Amino acid sequence: MPLEQPPIDINHGDKLLHMLAYLALGLLLERAAPERFVPWGALALLAYSGVIELVQQQTGYRTGSWADMLANGSGILLALVLRPLVLRMASPLSQRQHTS
Secondary structure, eight states: OOOOOOSOOSTTHHHHHHHHHHHHHHHHHHHHOHHHIIIIIHHHHHHHHHHHHHHHHHHSSOOOOHHHHHHHHHHHHHHHHHHHHHHHHHHHHHHHHHHO
């Protein structure tokens, strides 16, 4: 049973969803293991993205795409760019948790 396209009426909306998904995964991984996110977490996410695209080719009803991989990589790159902001925002949170 083929899957339908996401209900977004934006040119290349599915690529936007790929980027946002990998941005979210990158930021979550950053919070889970900040000392290992650069470079290992980012590389692991990129490898995962590649594996997912390859596996989709084998299903018979999905296709892998270099454009999807590029969108995924863009999300990971954006997570790396936003990393200092995330660390700054998380710092006051962790200080409050340790003082209570």
